[in-house]
Amino acid sequence: MLELATKQPKPYLIVPSVPTPNGELHLGHIGGPYLRADILARHLRMQGHTVYLACGTDSYDSYVTWQALKEQKPPAAICQHYHKAIARNLASMNIQLDLFVDPLAATHAQRYQSWCEKIFNKLQAKQALKQIKETLLWDDEIQAFCTGCWLLGNCPSCQAEVAGYFCERCGAHFKPEQIKHPRGRAPYQNLVKKSVSNWFMSVPTQLPSANGIIQPVHEVFANFQQAQQSLMRMTIPTYWSPPFTFAAEQSHGFFNYGFVYSYFLLMGEAIAAKFGSTINAFAADSPFITINTFGFDNAVPFLASIYGITNHLTEYKPFDYYLINYFYHLDGSKFSTSRRHAIWVSDVAEKAELASDIVRLYLASIPVHATAGDFDTRQFIDFYNDTATWLQTKLRHTLDKLAGQTISRHDECLTAQWVSLLKQQATYLTPQSYEPDRAVNVIEQWLVRYDSRLNEESSYTWLKGMALLLYPFMPELAGSLWRALTGLDIPQLADFAVTADSIRPLAATAYPNVLTPNQLATLSAERCSLEI
Numbered sequence: 303m304l305e306l307a308t309k310q311p312k313p314y315l316i317v318p319s320v321p322t323p324n325g326e327l328h329l330g331h332i333g334g335p336y337l338r339a340d341i342l343a344r345h346l347r348m349q350g351h352t353v354y355l356a357c358g359t360d361s362y363d364s365y366v367t368w369q370a371l372k373e374q375k376p377p378a379a380i381c382q383h384y385h386k387a388i389a390r391n392l393a394s395m396n397i398q399l400d401l402f403v404d405p406l407a408a409t410h411a412q413r414y415q416s417w418c419e420k421i422f423n424k425l426q427a428k429q430a431l432k433q434i435k436e437t438l439l440w441d442d443e444i445q446a447f448c449t450g451c452w453l454l455g456n457c458p459s460c461q462a463e464v465a466g467y468f469c470e471r472c473g474a475h476f477k478p479e480q481i482k483h484p485r486g487r488a489p490y491q492n493l494v495k496k497s498v499s500n501w502f503m504s505v506p507t508q509l510p511s512a513n514g515i516i517q518p519v520h521e522v523f524a525n526f527q528q529a530q531q532s533l534m535r536m537t538i539p540t541y542w543s544p545p546f547t548f549a550a551e552q553s554h555g556f557f558n559y560g561f562v563y564s565y566f567l568l569m570g571e572a573i574a575a576k577f578g579s580t581i582n583a584f585a586a587d588s589p590f591i592t593i594n595t596f597g598f599d600n601a602v603p604f605l606a607s608i609y610g611i612t613n614h615l616t617e618y619k620p621f622d623y624y625l626i627n628y629f630y631h632l633d634g635s636k637f638s639t640s641r642r643h644a645i646w647v648s649d650v651a652e653k654a655e656l657a658s659d660i661v662r663l664y665l666a667s668i669p670v671h672a673t674a675g676d677f678d679t680r681q682f683i684d685f686y687n688d689t690a691t692w693l694q695t696k697l698r699h700t701l702d703k704l705a706g707q708t709i710s711r712h713d714e715c716l717t718a719q720w721v722s723l724l725k726q727q728a729t730y731l732t733p734q735s736y737e738p739d740r741a742v743n744v745i746e747q748w749l750v751r752y753d754s755r756l757n758e759e760s761s762y763t764w765l766k767g768m769a770l771l772l773y774p775f776m777p778e779l780a781g782s783l784w785r786a787l788t789g790l791d792i793p794q795l796a797d798f799a800v801t802a803d804s805i806r807p808l809a810a811t812a813y814p815n816v817l818t819p820n821q822l823a824t825l826s827a828e829r830c831s832l833e834i
Contacts, residue, residue, distance in 0.1 A: 312591055314353040315573060315583040316343050317566055317621075319596035319604070323359040323384035324369035327391040328644035329677060330630035330637025333665035335595040338625055340397045341666060341738050342593065344774040345731040348793055354577070356569040357392075358403030358410075359385045362543045362558045364450025364466065368487070377542055381406050387648075394651035395658050396777050401572055403565075405544075410568065417564040417571075418544045418556045421611060422501075422536070430614040431501050431536065437479045438539070439486065440496035447539040448478075448486045448493055455481035459525065467535070468602060470629075473522040475602040476529060502533040503560065505610035514624040514733065516672070519601045526602045534606040536560040559603035563611045566594075567618065586619045593733050594621040598628050623733035627670040632677050645677070654821045657814035659776035660689050666775050669739040687816040693779070694813050696752050697768065700761045701786060705807040712799075713760040716751065720767035723748055724795075727771060738775075745771050762787070762805075769793055782812050 318335035321327065327336075336357070343353045361381040369384075370377040385404045392399060405414045425431050439448040450466050457469035458480045465487070468475040478484070486493050507527055509515050535557045537546055543555025570583040570590075583590035596604055605624075612620045630637050637644050650656050664685045668675035727744040730737045748771055751764060766787055773780035773793040784793040789802040 308350045311350045311352060313583075313589055314343070314346055314351055314591045314593065315570065316353065316355050316593045316595065317569060318355075318357050319594075319600050320358050320360040320562075320565065321388055322363040322365050323361055323381045323388060324363070324365045325384060325639055326387045327647045328637055328639065329647065329650065329661070329665065330632065330644060332391070332395050332397070332647060333630050333668065333675075333677070334597050334627045334670065335625075336392060336397045337395065337662060337665055338627060338736070338738060339593075339595045341662075341741075341774045342595075342625070342731060342733070342736065343398070344777060345728070348770065348773055348795055349728075350794065350796055354400045354573050354583075355398060356401040356403070356573055357399055358401075358405060358565065358569065359388060360558060360565075361385070361405045362555075364452065364540065364542065367542050368451050371489075378406055391647040391651075394647060395662060398777075401569060401576060403569060403572065405565070405568075410572070413571065414565065414568050415544050417568050418561045419547065421561065421564050421567075421615070422556070424615050425503060425536075425611070428614045430610075431503055432533065433499050434502050434533070435497055435499045436477060437495050437497055439478070439484060439490075439493040441486065441490045441493055443492060444489065446541070447496070447498065448490045449538055449540050452487045452490050453478055453481065453484060454487055455484040458482055458529075468599065470599045473519075473598055473601055474529075475526045475606070477535070480529075498539055500538060500554070501536045503536050503610045503614075505532050505534045505606045506613045507532055509605060509609065513622060514626065514736070515601075515605070516626055519598070519605070519626060523602055523605060526606070534560055534603075534610050560607055562604055563607045563618075566608075584618050586617050588619065591623070591733070592619075592621045593623045593625065595625040595627070598626060601626060625671075625733070625736050628672070628674045630665075630668065630670060630675050630677055633679055634676060636674070637677070645679075656686070656817075656821070657690070657778075659779050660686050660814055663689065663742060663745075663775045666738040667742040669737070671737055683817055686814075690814045690816045692749065694815075696749070696754075697765070697783070698808070698813050699754065700752070700756070700765055701783070701805070702807050704758060704761055704765070704805045707758065707805050708801065708803060709758055709762045709805065710801045711759050712766070713757075713763040716760050716763045716767075719751060720748065720763065720771075724767070724771065731774065742775065745775070766798060770795065770798070779812065782808050 316339045318339040339355060343355045346353045366377050366380055370380045389402055403410050405411060441448060454465050457464045457474055458476055459474040460472040462469055462471040509520055509523055537554050538557045540555050546554040546556050567584055574582055581588050583592055608620045612618050632643060635643055650661060664682055723744050727741045730741040748767055769780045769783040770793050780793055786806050786808055787802060788797060788800045790797055790800060
């Protein structure tokens with residue numbers, strides 16, 4: 303069994319995309335970059351690797367200022383409130399972060415500013431930046447340019463309605479002056495055209511082909527390159543951003559997407575400091591394997607920032623792998639915060655009190671690596687109740703049967719079957735080929751090996767195999783099961799042979815019950831209130 307654990311452990315840093323602190327997370331957010339990152343992190347740790355999972359909030363996104371207007375609060379107060387709320391949302395879904403950065407907090411604010419300035423200076427020294435005059439919309443009464451989420455119109459590529467500089471439907475990224483039928487979101491009303499200079503960075507004309515960047519992303523990036531002459535925006539006239547101290551006009555700031563790689567460098571530095579290392583994971587000579595997870599809509603700005611900066615500043619390296627997901631739909635229509643078409647994490651965890659393990663397993667079972675996936679509420683209810691039933695009738699029954707015993711042998715035939723399935727599951731949970739939905743299917747294959755007539759050794763083997771197959775997806779239940787079987791805290795392949803002095807049952811509360819009529823009513827009420 304030890305052969306399944308790695309003999310050459312490696313350090314990993316996984317960084318999901320950074321959410322905007324203008325509201326809480328919904329299940330579409332969770333099922334995308336955050337759950338996918340957590341599943342991979344747990345799988346790699348189970349193999350014996352050292353894995354750090356780092357994230358933060360994008361406090362300087364323009365949507366923060368819109369939320370500030372709606373709530374009549376300063377933007378910093380909005381960020382502080384929702385940063386904490388998002389941290390709770392992630393924790394309630396068992397997304398285990400080693401670092402969660404608030405770029406406005408005293409711990410990180412100056413370092414974030416420093417990284418932005420350092421990168422800007424280095425790019426300027428390399429003559430990688432170009433100052434370009436562009437025509438933006440200006441409101442004389444507000445005395446501000448209409449930028450970011452305040453600018454509405456239609457995508458120049460697919461004509462979909464957009465806000466800001468990129469399209470969620472087709473992934474296009476464009477200049478504000480290229481938007482079709484431009485208009486302002488209130489209070490921007492009387493808009494006129496005005497010239498202003500901004501800094502742009504030249505970016506590579508081609509992306510690498512073997513690190514998880516899917517073909518549709520290559521296509522949309524190529525379209526971006528052609529339309530934008532291989533230039534990525536680095537500054538924008540706005541009051542809400544890391545201060546751009548090099549500008550003659552103090553209204554300018556660093557463009558958050560242009561400097562997203564600076565944010566990642568900050569995380570690499572913070573992780574090194576937290577765990578006693580002197581090496582930033584993004585240093586060119588770093589031994590870390592770095593992985594970035596994000597949605598399709600973020601592909602162009604993320605990759606342009608990452609490859610633009612690292613192409614000019616070779617002392618830094620891009621991510622080694624990218625896990626890119628498409629959107630989740632909810633009953634056939636895209637999860638949407640703005641339309642309030644969503645199921646919120648806090649509603650699931652606090653109001654309906656659903657088991658996060660089963661929610662995670664269902665989200666992971668929906669394929670989103672090649673196309674949009676659909677969270678079907680009726681299907682989810684059936685899935686939830688079917689899972690809760692087999693956990694109660696099969697897993698609980700088997701463990702209760704062994705309670706109080708000491709079993710030191712495994713069923714060799716059943717172990718061989720499990721090893722085969724584990725290897726199959728591992729092929730779907732690698733950064734090179736990441737398909738969690740197919741890994742979930744492997745769990746179902748192990749489930750059919752269950753038989754209530756299994757002898758003690760076979761039952762023990764089945765339970766241990768189930769704990770290890772489940773752990774990346776259902777960490778709470780799998781961890782409790784592993785402790786009951788081995789006395790150890792964290793499921794590890796290398797510890798498969800370890801036995802507990804006495805196998806103990808789990809408390810009844812460890813097993814989720816099926817959804818009750820009251821819980822169903824809560825979910826139904828939430829859905830009705832969210833559909834506008």
